[in-house]
Amino acid sequence: MSIDHPKIVDAIGTERATGDVDLTIADQRDWSDVVAHLRALQEKINSYLDFLESGDVFREYPAAKEKKMKILIIFRYPPPAGDAFVFLARAEEFVRERGFGLAYRVSETPA
Template sequence: MSVEDKNIIDIITIDKQGVLVLTISDHLEWNDENEHLLLLQEKINSYLDFIENGQLAERYPDKADKKIMIQVVFKYYPNKTAEEFLAIVKRFLSEKGNAFDFYKLEDK
């Protein structure tokens, strides 16, 4: 499971504050920035579809009332263009009432 598997939720957890965290595992380097960003955007969109079309509530009815965060865990830290994209994603998800976060694996 990874950013390349756009129709699969990589990891679902509940953090210490009770937030339902949907994690994207991104192991790709940033050599082909455009392709990488496209894959990441598609994966985030599939997570949003999972939330918004009711699949989350259907599969996990006991977790459907929790605050939701989409999180990306990178093996390679995003470049400047990717960071700009991630800032846009964060604003967009915030407007929809969802949280967003990302970090490089060794940073946590």
């Protein structure tokens, strides 16, 4: 899946090292249109928050009960400096205020 399908959770799993639950967003888009990219990413993050806050996560993934949970964004292409990083910092704070984590990284697989 991708950020083009905002209502679908791309992947969910438990980190071996920590036992925390990651809800992964697979961001395959390039950054040719930064504004559209960030809007789509915001919609996807909001959808994930709805999934977490509604408790649907526990029905779909019972192993999440009593675990720390975070949204993990894996970018295929590195975010450009500027607006993208401002957005990510604000998104991280917004998600944290709701009791969850948010992290991101660039895929280790070349684009």
